[in-house]
Amino acid sequence: MSAIGSLRVVSEARPCDEDGLRALFLRQPGETAEPGAALFFEGDPACHVFHLISGNVRVCRFLPDGHRFIIGFLCAGDLVGLSFRSRYMFGAEAIDRVAFRRMNKRLFEEELQLAPEHRSQMLSHLRDEITASQDHMLLLSQKNAEERVCTFLLDRLDRTGTPGIVSLPMIRSDIADYLGMTIETVSRTLTKLVLKGIILPAEKHHFRVVSRSALARHANEANENDDHKGEAQRLLR
Amino acid sequence: MSAIGSLRVVSEARPCDEDGLRALFLRQPGETAEPGAALFFEGDPACHVFHLISGNVRVCRFLPDGHRFIIGFLCAGDLVGLSFRSRYMFGAEAIDRVAFRRMNKRLFEEELQLAPEHRSQMLSHLRDEITASQDHMLLLSQKNAEERVCTFLLDRLDRTGTPGIVSLPMIRSDIADYLGMTIETVSRTLTKLVLKGIILPAEKHHFRVVSRSALARHANEANENDDHKGEAQRLLR
């Protein structure tokens, strides 16, 4: 639980399958995007695949009534653009200063032809996206405000480099549009968790997690390692 | 809008990419499942890929608290099982009498090796699953009861063979668990749509759609062909 930078375990152990894919980008020049800038827009011709070097990106779609939905957040090491046909199905915007490499899709596919072992990595990546989507759907359809926020914090906790600290580089409205709630409810729920002693406000955009297990309990997660660990948590309640 | 059996257009025209994949199943023996029977269970080793010949299947996951979530519904022509690693991430249950073929996954992958053109069809299928998941997330996070039901009806309308008729072979609780609401709200919303004159109750498990465009308007869909048609609808409002 304290391993730094460990991958989030979705459902079974998974040694960094996609490292091979990432290696393809090393020849590409590094680029940067300023906060708020778009890497690409929803609806644009999908001609590049992206690899994030540093920084945070939000991935979003819009409804005709102006509502925004955030599909997810990307950070260092993440790939985006593999799951498109001819057009981007969503937009990607820099949250903070972002460094990335991009690769022409045609070129990317040629490389894939040359190195067939990358095929399975590609599939692997797509399967992960599907799994992530389904977990997200589960959250949206079944969880209440507190469970949503706790789930989100757990997720961020595993992505943040410092143990016991969760970093929220995005603003409240990003979180709200990701969790399917309003900024007010997000704010209220965070306050409630602080009052309950589960998290502590730390520096700007950071919280200290006092009790990971309490967080997990309040998140009502499906498989918080449904082995002995899960049992233990149930008994401790 | 009246073309029978036309594929639902997700975002761009797509000639039946996966027909090649489907052809692989023709050598497999036909099987059937009775209503309520499971094709496979969530958590089981994923050793088969399935191709539906006829009937309807619900695809679902369970939460530790007993809640059920329905990821989607399958019908004739659909494939399922492509997006798994070693275990099924969800279960599949027959809604009515179902005919299908199955294929050992290892065999399936060998066939894929032999016919590399199937690779892209495989990717295509996974991308469709991702798109569907994201549309579903959008529904769950942004839409109210009426919009959800209208979206669902539109979706079913395109899957039903008879123009102007939407078939709902599944029961209310299936719909509820798919749309993230209760059976009561589903029922009330359908009643409301009937009172509004948008749909008419037809035979058991069927509704007649009086006005597709009204349905689309109430669904608040993103891309109801965002060309002139969309404009026209806006003007007609």
Place this chain on the structure above:
DNA sequence: CGAGGCGTTGAATCCCATCAAGAAATGTGG
């Protein structure tokens, strides 16, 4: 300093879930 974006908190409202009851449909056995 003032403007504007961001975050928090309060009060009122509303949509949907919950609880409850009954109607309609389906199935089963005599």
Place this chain on the structure above:
DNA sequence: CCACATTTCTTGATGGGATTCAACGCCTCG
């Protein structure tokens, strides 16, 4: 075919959790 049990569907009454509307403090930046 009917009586009975069970499941499915609908409708009503009520309450609660989240949204909405509003105000205010904090911070950054020009």
